[in-house]
Amino acid sequence: MFPCGGSSVEVVSRLMKRLEEAKGRFVPDPKDASSEDVRDVLERFNKIKEKMEELRKMLRQSKEKEDAAINKFALVARQVDELLRSGITDESPLKKLDKIMENINFKFEELGVKPMDSSGEQESNAEEEEGEEDFPLERQILESSAWAHLLLVVDSFETQLKLCLFCLTVFPPNAVLKKRLLIHWWMGEEIVQTSEEGKKCFDQLVSKGLIITIKKKHCDEVHYFSIQSWIRRLLITVAKSNAFLEFDQDGRPSDDYSRSRRACLRLKLPPIGDDAENRLLTVYNVYKRYVEFEPTWLVNKGEMTTMQLGRWKESDQKHHIEVKNDEFLKGIDNCKSLRYISLRGVSRVETLPESIGKLTKLIVLDLRACHNLEKLPEALGSAKKLQYLDVSDCFLLDKMPKSIANLSDLEVLKGFLLISGPDDKHVCHLHELAKLAKLRKLSINIGSRIAETELEMLGELKTLTTLIITWAVVTTKKEDSHSTRGAEAPSQEKKQQGTGKDSIEDLPPKSKQSSDAATATAAAADRQASGARPLTKKETKKIAADRSLDPAKVTLPSTIEKLDLRCFTEEEFPQWIDPLKLQKLKKLYLRGGMLRSLGDGRGWKVEALRLRFLNYLDHPSWENLTTSFPGLRFVEKLNCGKKSSSHKELSSWPCNKEGLWCKEDAKKSAEDEPKAMNLPPPETD
Numbered sequence: 107m108f109p110c111g112g113s114s115v116e117v118v119s120r121l122m123k124r125l126e127e128a129k130g131r132f133v134p135d136p137k138d139a140s141s142e143d144v145r146d147v148l149e150r151f152n153k154i155k156e157k158m159e160e161l162r163k164m165l166r167q168s169k170e171k172e173d174a175a176i177n178k179f180a181l182v183a184r185q186v187d188e189l190l191r192s193g194i195t196d197e198s199p200l201k202k203l204d205k206i207m208e209n210i211n212f213k214f215e216e217l218g219v220k221p222m223d224s225s226g227e228q229e230s231n232a233e234e235e236e237g238e239e240d241f242p243l244e245r246q247i248l249e250s251s252a253w254a255h256l257l258l259v260v261d262s263f264e265t266q267l268k269l270c271l272f273c274l275t276v277f278p279p280n281a282v283l284k285k286r287l288l289i290h291w292w293m294g295e296e297i298v299q300t301s302e303e304g305k306k307c308f309d310q311l312v313s314k315g316l317i318i319t320i321k322k323k324h325c326d327e328v329h330y331f332s333i334q335s336w337i338r339r340l341l342i343t344v345a346k347s348n349a350f351l352e353f354d355q356d357g358r359p360s361d362d363y364s365r366s367r368r369a370c371l372r373l374k375l376p377p378i379g380d381d382a383e384n385r386l387l388t389v390y391n392v393y394k395r396y397v398e399f400e401p402t403w404l405v406n407k408g409e410m411t412t413m414q415l416g417r418w419k420e421s422d423q424k425h426h427i428e429v430k431n432d433e434f435l436k437g438i439d440n441c442k443s444l445r446y447i448s449l450r451g452v453s454r455v456e457t458l459p460e461s462i463g464k465l466t467k468l469i470v471l472d473l474r475a476c477h478n479l480e481k482l483p484e485a486l487g488s489a490k491k492l493q494y495l496d497v498s499d500c501f502l503l504d505k506m507p508k509s510i511a512n513l514s515d516l517e518v519l520k521g522f523l524l525i526s527g528p529d530d531k532h533v534c535h536l537h538e539l540a541k542l543a544k545l546r547k548l549s550i551n552i553g554s555r556i557a558e559t560e561l562e563m564l565g566e567l568k569t570l571t572t573l574i575i576t577w578a579v580v581t582t583k584k585e586d587s588h589s590t591r592g593a594e595a596p597s598q599e600k601k602q603q604g605t606g607k608d609s610i611e612d613l614p615p616k617s618k619q620s621s622d623a624a625t626a627t628a629a630a631a632d633r634q635a636s637g638a639r640p641l642t643k644k645e646t647k648k649i650a651a652d653r654s655l656d657p658a659k660v661t662l663p664s665t666i667e668k669l670d671l672r673c674f675t676e677e678e679f680p681q682w683i684d685p686l687k688l689q690k691l692k693k694l695y696l697r698g699g700m701l702r703s704l705g706d707g708r709g710w711k712v713e714a715l716r717l718r719f720l721n722y723l724d725h726p727s728w729e730n731l732t733t734s735f736p737g738l739r740f741v742e743k744l745n746c747g748k749k750s751s752s753h754k755e756l757s758s759w760p761c762n763k764e765g766l767w768c769k770e771d772a773k774k775s776a777e778d779e780p781k782a783m784n785l786p787p788p789e790t791d
Contacts, residue, residue: 118162121179121186125154128189132199150203157210181365182209184349187265253340260344269297270307271316272345276359276370276390277418279335282320284420285328290470290494294412294446295388301493301517323766324714324740325693330420359392371397371415388412391427397452398430404437411443416450416472428453439464448472450496457481463488474520475499487512497521498549511538518547520574524560525553537563549574549670561682565661571690573662574670577699657681668693677722679705685712696720702750710735716742724750728759741767 129151133144189202260268273291277283289304298304311317312328316337320330333341342357351368352360359370367387371394384406391397391414417427432455438444439461449455450472456479462468463485471489473479474496480503486492487509495513497503498521506523510516511534519539526533537560539545548570552558561575660682662669667690674680677700685691685707695716696704702724712735717723723746725731732738744765747756761767 118158118179121183122155122158122162124183124186125151125158128186147199147203150200150207154203154207154210157207161210178209178212181349182206184365184367185209256340257344260340266297267307267310268344268348269295269350270311271341272348272350273297274317274333275338275342275345275351275353276392278358278392279338280332282330282332282420283418284330287418287420290446290448290472291388291390291412291414293469296411296445323764323768324716324742359390367409383407384409386410388414390414391416391418395426396428399434401433402437403434405440407441409443410441411467412446413441413444414446414448416448416452417475418448418450426453427451429455432456432458435459436461438462441465442467444468446470449476451475454478458483458486460485462486465489466491468492470494472496473500477501479503482507482510484509486510489513491515493544494518495520497523498551505532506534508532508534508538510534511541514542515544516542517544519545520547520549522548522550523553524550524557527556528560535563536560537566540566540568543569545569547572549576551576551578553578562656562659565663567663569665570663571665572668572670573666574672575674576672577675578673662688664688664690666691668695670695670697672697672699674699674701676700677702679703679707681705685710704731704734706734708734711737713737714740716740717746718742718744720746721749723747723756724752725756726752727755731759739769743767 129148133148133151185202185206189199189206260271263271270288270292273288274283285305285308289298289301289308292298292304292307293301298307308317312319312331317331317333319328320332321328322330339357342353345351346353349365351366351370352362352364354360361369361371363369363386367385369386369389371389371391386407387409389410389412397415415427415429429452435455436459438459442465444465445467446469448470451474453476455473455476458473458479458481460483462483466489468489469491471486471492471494475498477500479497479500482497482503484507486507490513492513493515495510495516495518500521503521503523505526508531510519510522519542522534522536522539524536528535536550539548540563545567546569548567550573552561552575558577564573657680660680662683664687666688669683669688669691670693671680674696679701683705686709689711691710691712693714693716694710694712695718697716697718697720699720700722701720702722704723704725715735715738725747731741741759741761742765743756743759743761750756759767760772
């Protein structure tokens with residue numbers, strides 16, 4: 107988008123240069139303007155140039171009209187940007203040029219200060235985030251002469267990078283954000299075309315020092331980040347002048363989109379019924395927890411590409427979002443341009459309409475933690491461009507539609523449910539995913555013993571790099587001695603299903619039955635909360651024997667780089683995981699379950715080993731662990747071995763208070779130790 111930071115005179119100068127660029131596209135050589143259409147276009151460009159020359163001269167003589175003039179030019183900037191994006195073969199540019207002339211053909215003497223809109227009023231509500239803290243250093247930056255220079259620096263960025271930056275202004279100050287969330291937004295608005303292109307843009311922002319990366323000890327990759335509040339203020343100034351988004355006086359995104367093509371849901375509903383509705387590009391839920399839309403809300407959203415109604419906070423399970431019902435989704439087939447939909451964590455969405463299959467441009471569909479979602483439409487398989495589908499933590503889902511196997515562009519599939527037998531012809535089976543040649547990441551929830559045999563088909567998924575498998579916890583209850591249920595350890599999210607107040611035991615019978623599909627934990631406290639007694643050792647062994655797989659029949663894809671097993675029900679490390687056949691495996695995560703050992707395999711190439719909630723882990727010494735896993739760089743041991751005989755030995759592992767061990771830190775500590783020993787004694791008075 108065209109930069110509109112700086113003084114109004116500077117804005118006009120740069121805008122004129124941008125117009126010359128547009129003129130060069132439509133009229134490459136004015137001497138060859140022989141046709142009448144080309145002469146008309148050239149005439150319009152020249153008239154606009156004359157008018158802007160006149161405005162620039164007047165603006166030099168008056169500073170009182172500064173803000174009002176820049177607001178006018180922000181609209182022109184967007185229109186010039188759209189003109190440059192359109193192809194020469196598109197509809198005649200005359201209409202677009204006429205709109206530009208209309209916006210700059212104002213009387214200078216009538217310019218006045220734009221009154222504060224209703225969204226600029228102070229809103230007092232506990233749901234809203236606190237304002238930015240004002241630190242002395244930041245005040246110095248904001249008040250320094252360098253501030254105007256910084257604005258120009260941001261203005262000088264190429265359009266793509268600038269749009270990527272502007273998206274950051276939506277979120278509250280000091281927020282910790284997930285990189286994937288931001289890249290999906292960029293893909294939704296077509297700022298980037300692919301996730302790989304998005305990662306490159308993200309890396310550019312890191313290299314320029316505009317965002318702060320947040321790394322976890324056990325992973326070299328960057329998944330989270332934040333921005334400094336003074337940089338956010340800088341971006342807000344430029345984004346607002348570019349008509350990217352409107353903000354109130356506290357720097358929070360407003361619900362006014364009369365100039366912008368983006369609406370952020372706040373405490374008030376966005377205005378309904380004006381012309382701006384028809385050209386909305388993005389609707390983003392920043393703060394709103396109770397969202398009410400009319401059934402016809404989506405009817406006139408034909409240009410909307412991005413609809414983020416769900417939770418954007420990655421780890422805030424308390425951030426509950428609820429809609430009145432899912433009636434508003436019935437008009438979704440009108441949104442032919444939609445590329446990104448997020449209903450993450452939204453309650454009372456029970457079904458998706460069959461018409462979602464008509465969204466032929468849809469790339470991202472995030473339904474994680476939609477606790478009332480009971481069914482995915484079979485027509486979903488018609489959304490052939492879908493690349494990312496997340497249905498994890500949707501506890502009421504009872505099957506995967508067979509059409510999922512038709513999503514040939516699918517790269518990430520989370521929450522794939524295995525609950526039926528291999529003879530069930532009405533569900534999608536694991537081996538059918540072998541047709542998805544681009545599938546890189548897959549998470550599976552195993553909800554029944556008969557479905558577990560489908561793991562024998564894993565070897566057919568030749569392109570997988572990340573695999574997560576979750577087994578349901580089996581408990582014994584008076585009313586149902588073979589019921590299964592589970593929850594994400596140690597999350598309390600399942601206790602907030604439905605409206606966010608009910609526990610799983612308070613849900614209707616179907617909820618309990620369908621919870622077989624839920625992810626699982628071995629935490630005893632969780633079972634007690636649900637009214638289920640802990641299993642005896644004898645019962646556990648019998649279940650493990652019944653569910654054990656034939657290692658000769660199960661083969662993991664050799665392409666696996668990350669393997670995450672959750673709530674594995676056997677005591678011995680699965681024999682079907684052969685380190686010699688997994689030479690690319692760098693990350694091995696084991697969470698919950700009945701595992702007592704990590705096997706006696708050799709030849710592991712694993713660099714990151716995470717062990718969490720393995721109460722029965724009875725592993726040998728640290729020396730033997732590092733012998734089995736010679737390439738270890740990171741180890742996490744959290745709540746392990748509490749019920750094993752080697753609890754004390756596990757406690758002697760060289761992990762810090764957080765349960766982490768890092769090879770580089772250990773090496774540095776070992777190098778520093780001799781130096782410390784050779785230090786001279788402190789001087790005495």
